[in-house]
Amino acid sequence: MTGPAPEIKSRPDWNNWKWQVSNTQSTRAQLASFLNTPSLTDGLSRVIEKYPWAATPYYFSLIDTHDAQDPIKRQCVPCEHELDFSLPGSDPDPLAEKSHSPYPGLIHRYQDRVLVIATSRCFSYCRHCNRKRNWNAGNTVPTSADIKKMVQYISARRHIREVIISGGDPLTLSAEMLDRMLHDLRKADNVEVLRLGTRVPVVLPMRITKELTTLLKAHRPLWINTHFNHPRELTDDAASACDRLLCAGIPVSNHTVLLKGVNDDVDTLRSLFTGLNRIMVRPYYLFHCDAAKGTDHFRTSIETGVRIMQKLWGETGGLCIPRYVVDLPAGGGKAPVMPSFLLHSDGNTAVFRTSEGRIVKYRGALGAGGNV
Ligand code: SF4
Incomplete structure (x- = not known):
């Protein structure tokens, strides 16, 4: 039941x-x-x-x-x-977002993109959230003056080409507020692409109404990253919500967080990723669970993640396999952690172990060289 x-x-x-x-x-x-x-x-x-x-x-x-x-x-x-804060490394702000915030509500951790905290409110609070430190801070929505300062910051840095609107969940904002924010952020003429991070397709798919998709469509190029963690979240309602976004020309990708006791096994993740593929949502990242204070009980080992990825490579197609990444502490950025199938490379021969465990020699792997 x-x-x-x-x-x-x-x-x-x-x-x-x-x-x-x-x-x-x-x-x-x-x-x-x-x-x-x-x-x-x-x-x-x-x-x-x-x-x-x-x-x-x-x-x-x-x-x-x-x-x-x-x-x-x-x-x-x-x-x-x-x-239970007993695991080492736990931190309320595990990605050092505060120290990468040139202006309240704006995080600049990567060269070509910035992240705007559009709100601290969510429709459902995920117990594993890496920003759960903000839940009690009161809802902070940037004012028009705040957005203006953000636009000045972005405009002055021509290498910034993408703005990620996150939170909290930006789809908790009223349609008017969201429309204005997306419109105003585009005033920085170096912004090529907007990206919205939202868990609404998972926790409140009925919010993806025709009015909302029409609003979002007007701000393309706009990408949506959502956050399915378990195949049981792939309901007909969730699939229809994603389809409405896709039909409006808004690509939908997915972040999954590797969570102990939720999805830290091959069968669950295979079913999730193939299910996402079926509803045409791209499995984009499998995040190792950040060391956010208050989430110790969700953390599993990186070895577990690598083992799962190794099995997935042998069992399903590349479109169903996200990149497994660790978001490094202190703002170190994302580090991909893929299983290595290459055992060693020696002169003209490389030796691989296949996903089934067979050893295969690849002669002539040296090729004609390259520029890297
Ligand atoms: S929807 Fe996102 S921001 Fe909100 S609680 Fe969940 S993970 Fe955190």
Whole structure:
């Protein structure tokens, strides 16, 4: 059985995104009711004081309530492990975004692109979020004056060609605000491409309305990166939402985070990535879980990630295989961690181990040389 209250899904307003938002689960009482307990433990109370919780009725309904380790539940229902800070390296700001912020709300970590924090609000709060430090900071949406300063910053650096609008979730903004922000950011004439990071297709697919896709279409070239982590999130509703974006000419790519107890096995990820391929969403990155404070219980080893990638290479096509990357601490940027099939290269011969474990010699691998 899936979902805490199946009858709720037959409500006539179930598909109305505004109804979904106004019925978001976020109170202590709703959490206690879901956990079937008269009151929350002290530990859980401290967790939600530090890291608030919210889940749309739609996303909440994907939980299999009979499974204590349900992967959807692990992503949206708070647990006491969030206050277990025992793993080394955990940091509230694991990617050093603060020190790469030339202006509040603007992060400049890579040469040719900047990231705008459009809001700190999300429709559902992912317990593994690497920006969960911001959830309690109050909602900060850049004003027109802030955007103007960002545009000045971008215009003065001609090598910046892309603006990533992230958050929080920028699709929580009103249509008017989003439209104005996208329009104003384009005033920097060196901006070639906009990219929106949003989990809305996963947690609130009914928000992808005709009006919204028309709005987004007007700001192309615009790419969307979304964030499916488990094949059970690939519902018909989610697939239709992605299709509406694609039909509006907006390419949709996906970031997955490798999460212990959610998707850290080959079968789950193969099913997720082939499912994304089926709905024409590109599996773009598999992120190693960042060392964000409050997410220790989701972290697994890099070796696990490499083993999974190695198996995937042997079992499915390249269009279903994302790049596995570690976002390095202290703003070191993304480091791809692909399994190596090359054992050694010696003179004119390279020796490989295939994904099935066979050793294959490739003679003449030296080729005619090159410029690198
Ligand atoms: S939608 Fe994105 S920003 Fe919001 S909680 Fe989830 S991962 Fe974090």
